[in-house]
Amino acid sequence: MATVYEATASAPVNIAVIKYWGKRDTKLILPTNSSLSVTLDQDHLRSTTTSRADPSFTEDRLWLNGKVDEITPGSRLATCIAEMKRLRKETVEDKDPNAPKLSTYKVHIASYNNFPTAAGLASSASGFAALVASLAQLYALPASPSTLSLIARQGSGSACRSLFGGFVAWEMGALPSGEDSLAVEIAPREHWPQMHALICVVSDDKKGTSSTSGMQRTVDTSPLLQHRIAHVVPQRMAAISDAIRARDFDTFARITMADSNQFHAVALDTEPPIFYMNDVSRAIIALIVEYNRLALAQGKGYKAAYTYDAGPNAVIYALEENIKEIAQLVTAYFPQRAGEFKDVLGLYGDAAKDINSEAKVPEGFNEAVAKRFEVGAVKGLIHTRVGDGPRRLPASESLLAPSGLPKTLA
Amino acid sequence: MATVYEATASAPVNIAVIKYWGKRDTKLILPTNSSLSVTLDQDHLRSTTTSRADPSFTEDRLWLNGKVDEITPGSRLATCIAEMKRLRKETVEDKDPNAPKLSTYKVHIASYNNFPTAAGLASSASGFAALVASLAQLYALPASPSTLSLIARQGSGSACRSLFGGFVAWEMGALPSGEDSLAVEIAPREHWPQMHALICVVSDDKKGTSSTSGMQRTVDTSPLLQHRIAHVVPQRMAAISDAIRARDFDTFARITMADSNQFHAVALDTEPPIFYMNDVSRAIIALIVEYNRLALAQGKGYKAAYTYDAGPNAVIYALEENIKEIAQLVTAYFPQRAGEFKDVLGLYGDAAKDINSEAKVPEGFNEAVAKRFEVGAVKGLIHTRVGDGPRRLPASESLLAPSGLPKTLA
Known part of the structure; x- marks a missing residue:
């Protein structure tokens, strides 16, 4: 019986606190600037990918959530796969004549996200990280996560940050080749496991601008972006890295919120302007601002930090001890469908x-900062926490059947 | 019978196209930067003020829309009145011993806005301009509008621009005394009478941040504001002034929209962030962006320019020939209450x-850029155009009764 060359890996979602926006x-x-993210627990949100190399395969093929995803020549997907094959050849096969020539085989790849695309959580980050992680395992590469991040980056910029758990910086680098534009770990999850997140999945009426086209328009037209790149981000990267190392939530929160605001500010400074937040997003901001005002008045410092990616969803970072209070506050303004919350x-x-029966507003909270919304304005709450990097999964978790086709087709 | 020393003046609203945001x-x-506005026709929107000086008056008193408005010592109102009395003394009474000593008399002032405060149109600009204009007439001052603008500015910054009709720059100046921070005319209304405006009065759920406190928070906390002040506004002031002189609507529109966006961007870059636009405001932007895209595709250049002040209302500048098409487009997405529109x-x-029966979307317009809203989302449309500066009104228009009290009390 022939050896099956296959590996299955999972990779986490990451949510930036210093935003990546703009490519050079x-x-x-x-990127035009460095960025920094918190990796979320893949026990809750993850992409899983199985890669198999086989001499009988006639072409590289990929299925995403059970549906064929064409690997267009020259596409990001094709680039990542080609780069991984190149690494296999250079770092394994060229050095060990006995190593099987997997780089010459075609691959079948099946990938699955355990969270709905409709949730508006960037699935390309975890998806490309899982792809790269599974191929790295398949090819038995000696590469470090930072080296792999160089390849994941070429699939989807923010994917490079999902190759680490914990708190991760994507150093923008300076070389035209991109060799120094990679992810590095600022601190592992174990350093600050009290860091939790409450994701508010916000309904959206309209189709937003894709981040790929949006960020290029910002680069081309926003006069403010250049100032952000040159003068604001470098200082914030250093300050928030220090805050993470010192477990200083107060500083972490202040910078996180300021940087989310500034990302949306440069999006708005774009011609034509780009909006990702809607009235519901803004109401959540008003709640967190007031919640922090109260905490500051009580001498407790900031207790929550909102951040918004290229969509209306809020991710609220907070220490574990405050998460329930925040969930109760959010529920008071945004009632949930019964049974919807996975605790x-x-x-x-x-x-x-x-x-909803536990909804509560903290004493002293100015309830007039937002109106009460109907059920469905926030269509779901996800409670999670800082998590680890890509995992190697056992063969039993393979997404591919012996035939080399996905076990589940959409 | 004693002489009655009284004057009645009206003054227009102005809507900035280069925004004033931040005080030094x-x-x-x-201000931290120069700004530029279009004066709107006071046949439609205006403040009217009657000022009377009389030796029998025991204190300076003011009524706004028939209601007593306290003149607190040290307030902006008190400053403006004191400055006008000073000008009367220095430029008239000290030079002509026969001139009545009006500067020593107390004044009664009645002011009235013909548009509802609820409309969210900055009434302080037209209000302070009318106050200053009426006192200047009462005191028979030889002062130019620019000189008067120095005083109106101390009541409400943007009021200085309402002392001219047409297209008006407020030069920020450099002197600590403020002597060179004044309004100048870029072009009179007659230069470009085709400049019309459609104001969309947008409903708002929540109380916004006052612009006075908002702009100071931006000055204190926004890293992007300094770049705007130093590098963006000076260039835009020059370019839009040239565009006005050349009647180049295309450039005028492009800069107007970019500057509105950037003002809201620096508001968002504030800690905590300030939002003035809501989902309805954003939908109107989407309509204008698509309307212009279509016009550009047809080789016609930009046909409309939105601008938003510190509130959700849209002011759409356009040439007269395109206003009906724009009103029809807005009405297609924002149906109006029958009979509401004053044509x-x-x-x-x-x-x-x-x-509503005339609502229409231009051929080739991508209707998916916004959803259709319910009646009331835009609660009114006001069609107006570029207008003239303060007017002297006949005694028959006086707001004060012979008693020295307002004819109409609220």
Whole structure:
């Protein structure tokens, strides 16, 4: 019986606190500024990918959530696969004549996201990270996560940050080749496991601007972006890295919110302007601003930090001890469908079936900062926390059947 | 019978196309950057003020829309009145011993806005301009509008621009005294009478941040504001002034929209962030962006320019020939209450009673750029045009009764 060359890996979602917005090289995906993210727990949100190399395969093929995803020549997908084959050849096969020539085989790749695309959570980051991680395992590469991040970056910029758990910087680099534009770990999850996140999935009426086209328009037209790149981000990268190392939530929160605001400010400074936040997003900001005002008045410092990517969803970072209070506050303004909330971290215990009954506004909170919304304005809450990097999964978790086709087709 | 020393003046609203946002001196109201506005026709929107000086008056008193408005010592109102009395003394009474000593008399002032405060149109600009204009007439001052603008500025920054008709720059000046921070005319209304405006009065759920406190927070916390002040506004002031002189609507529109966006961008870059536009404002932007895209595709250049002040209302500048098409487009997405629209410039003729029946989207317009809203989302449309500066009104228009109290009390 022939050896099966296959590997299955999972990779996490990451949510930036210093935002990546703007490329200086669109082909290599080299950013105009460094960025920094928190990796979320893949027990809750993850992409899983199985890669198999086989001499009988006639072409590279990929299925995403059970549906064929064409690998167009010259596409980002094709680039990542080609780069991984090149690494296999150079770092393994050229050095060991006995190593099987996997780089010459075609690959079949099946990938699956355990969260709905409709949730508006960037699935390209975890997706490309899982792709690269599974190929790295398949090819038995000696490469470090930072080296792999160079390749994941060429699939989707922010994917490079999903090759680490914990707190991750994507150093923009300076070389035209992109060799120094890679992800590095600022601190592992174990350094600050109290860092939790509450994701508010916000309904959206309209189709937004894709981040790929949006960020290029900003680069081309926003007079403010250049100032952000040259003068604001470098200082914030240093300050928030220090805050993470010192477990200084107060500083972490202040910078996180300022940088989310500034990213949306440069999007708005674009011609024509780009809007990702809507009235619901803005109401959540108003709640967090007031929640922090109260905490500051009580001498407790900032207790929550909102951040928004290229969409209306809010991700609220907070320490574990404050998450329930924040969830209760959000629920007071945005009632949830009964049974919708998955209480995976045991926030509510038995009451999780109807978290609306636990909705509560902290004493001293100015309730007039936002109006109360209808059920559905925030269509879901996801409670998660800082997580680890890509994982190697056992063969039993393979997404490919012995035939080399996905076990589940859409 | 004693002489009655009284004057009545009206003054227009102005809507900035290069935005004033940020003070370098909060007491003198010296701005961090120059700004530029279009004066709107006071046949439609105006403040009217009657000022009377009388030796029998025991204190300076003011009524706004028939309601007492306290003149607090040290307030902006008190400053403006004191400055006008000083000008009377220095430029008239000290030079002509026969001139009545009006500067020593107390004044009664009645002011009235013909547009509802609820409309969210900055009434402080027209209000302070009318105050200063009426006192200047009462005191028979030889002062030029630019000189008067120095005083109106100390009441409300943007009021200085309402002392001219047409297209008006407020030069920020450089002196700490503020002597060179004044309004100048770029072009009179007659230069470009085809410049019209359609104001979309947008409903707002929440109380916004006052512009006085908002702009100071931006000055204190926005890293992007300094770049705007130093590098963006000076270039835009020169370019839009040239565009006005050349009647180049295309350039005028492009800069107007970019500057509105950038003002809201620096508001968003503030800690905590300031939002003035809501989902309805954003939908109107989407309509204008698509309307211009279509016009550009047809080789016609930009045909409309939106601008938003510190509130959700849209002011759409356009040439007269395109206003009806724009009103029809807006009405297609934002149906109006029947009979609500005042067709003062004869846009619709007999059809003005129900402009919804005339709603229409231009051929080739991508209708998916915004959803259709319910009646009331845009609660009113006001069609107006570039207008003249303050007017002297006959005694018959006086707002004060012979008693020295307002004819109409609220």
